[in-house]
Amino acid sequence: MQNSYYSITQINNYIKNIMESDVVLSNICIYGEVATYSESNNIAYFSLKDENGLINCVMFNASRFKRPSIGDVILATGGINYYAKMGKLTLNVFHIAPYGKGLLYEKFLELKNKLEAKGYFKEEIKKPIPKFVKTIGVVSSPTGAVIQDIRNVTRRRNNSVNIVLYPVKVQGVGSENEIAKGIEYFSKQKNVDVVIVARGGGSLEELQPFNSEIVADATYNCEIPIVSAVGHETDYTIIDFVSDLRAPTPSAAAELVVWSKEEFKSNILTLFTRSYNSLNLVLNSYESDTLNAFNVCANNLNNKINLTFKETKNYFEKIDLLFNNVLNIFEHKILINKEKIEGMNPDNIYKMGYVKVLKDNKVVKSAKDCVVKDMLKINFKDGLVDVEVK
Numbered sequence: 001m002q003n004s005y006y007s008i009t010q011i012n013n014y015i016k017n018i019m020e021s022d023v024v025l026s027n028i029c030i031y032g033e034v035a036t037y038s039e040s041n042n043i044a045y046f047s048l049k050d051e052n053g054l055i056n057c058v059m060f061n062a063s064r065f066k067r068p069s070i071g072d073v074i075l076a077t078g079g080i081n082y083y084a085k086m087g088k089l090t091l092n093v094f095h096i097a098p099y100g101k102g103l104l105y106e107k108f109l110e111l112k113n114k115l116e117a118k119g120y121f122k123e124e125i126k127k128p129i130p131k132f133v134k135t136i137g138v139v140s141s142p143t144g145a146v147i148q149d150i151r152n153v154t155r156r157r158n159n160s161v162n163i164v165l166y167p168v169k170v171q172g173v174g175s176e177n178e179i180a181k182g183i184e185y186f187s188k189q190k191n192v193d194v195v196i197v198a199r200g201g202g203s204l205e206e207l208q209p210f211n212s213e214i215v216a217d218a219t220y221n222c223e224i225p226i227v228s229a230v231g232h233e234t235d236y237t238i239i240d241f242v243s244d245l246r247a248p249t250p251s252a253a254a255e256l257v258v259w260s261k262e263e264f265k266s267n268i269l270t271l272f273t274r275s276y277n278s279l280n281l282v283l284n285s286y287e288s289d290t291l292n293a294f295n296v297c298a299n300n301l302n303n304k305i306n307l308t309f310k311e312t313k314n315y316f317e318k319i320d321l322l323f324n325n326v327l328n329i330f331e332h333k334i335l336i337n338k339e340k341i342e343g344m345n346p347d348n349i350y351k352m353g354y355v356k357v358l359k360d361n362k363v364v365k366s367a368k369d370c371v372v373k374d375m376l377k378i379n380f381k382d383g384l385v386d387v388e389v390k
Contacts, residue, residue: 027077046068075099139197183219
């Protein structure tokens with residue numbers, strides 16, 4: 001089967017005829033967010049968009065309506081026109097009306113209210129940022145100014161702080177999943193002290209990944225403190241409310257997280273100087289008091305020593321008297337005991353005519369202990385005499 005070939009003009013005219021013959025497309029009302037807008041000679045050229053598409057519009061006599069702002073969602077009534085020569089589709093608008101603040105903004109508010117009700121924004125659950133950070137985890141694009149700004153600020157403030165980058169897309173299809181995985185990675189690995197989630201400025205649509213629930217959940221569940229640095233200072237995203245700290249820019253995030261070596265040295269020097277000066281003031285103020293106190297103590301001690309010396313002398317005199325009395329008592333007792341002992345001396349007993357009678361080398365204490373013909377020994381002072389009992 002042989003294919004038929006058509007010129008570009010034939011195809012464009014064919015499409016134009018189809019669109020112009022469609023009654024619905026000749027008078028439709030659509031809503032969308034104003035993405036671009038300009039006026040020239042009372043003709044408005046603008047585009048409307050939603051989450052997945054965009055359409056170019058043209059409107060004559062634009063002064064009849066209030067000029068919309070970028071981000072407004074409007075209702076535009078008109079007909080589809082297909083410019084065959086350029087192959088360009090345009091909505092010829094003859095009436096516009098406000099529709100609201102924008103679908104994306106409405107979704108932002110809806111998610112914000114939902115997460116706030118779940119307690120994601122409570123201050124009491126926010127984790128403190130470590131004072132002395134050693135390693136920073138960064139979830140951001142590997143190219144562009146953002147990561148370079150963070151590196152430059154970190155090197156300037158403290159070149160000993162390490163940066164671990166988890167590269168992600170920061171806009172486009174699937175970017176919110178990559179960002180959430182990056183946050184979850186650092187939470188599981190626990191190889192950093194703090195996480196910075198960063199990207200540069202952009203439109204509300206470009207910042208959408210950071211307004212997603214999956215990124216909010218990952219941020220809320222992260223066990224590492226998170227600093228959000230998304231967009232410019234005037235941009236607010238959902239992650240700003242969930243994170244532990246919001247920085248207006250990526251560079252500001254690095255300033256907040258990285259402790260400065262020079263500031264630390266300066267603070268130590270200032271603290272040392274203040275302590276030294278305070279110590280000098282204290283020493284100077286107490287020098288005379290200390291000297292006076294020392295003199296008073298010395299005088300009191302001298303008086304105490306003199307008093308103690310007198311008391312000690314009295315004590316020794318009393319002790320000496322008591323000791324002499326005790327000695328006299330002991331001497332008297334010794335004399336009495338001496339007389340008793342001398343009275344018991346065998347030699348003295350012998351002198352008085354007493355003797356010791358022995359039988360079989362045992363002392364005889366009674367006459368009943370002796371019988372006739374017993375051989376006894378009589379112990380005199382100067383010797384023994386053997387006798388027989390008759």
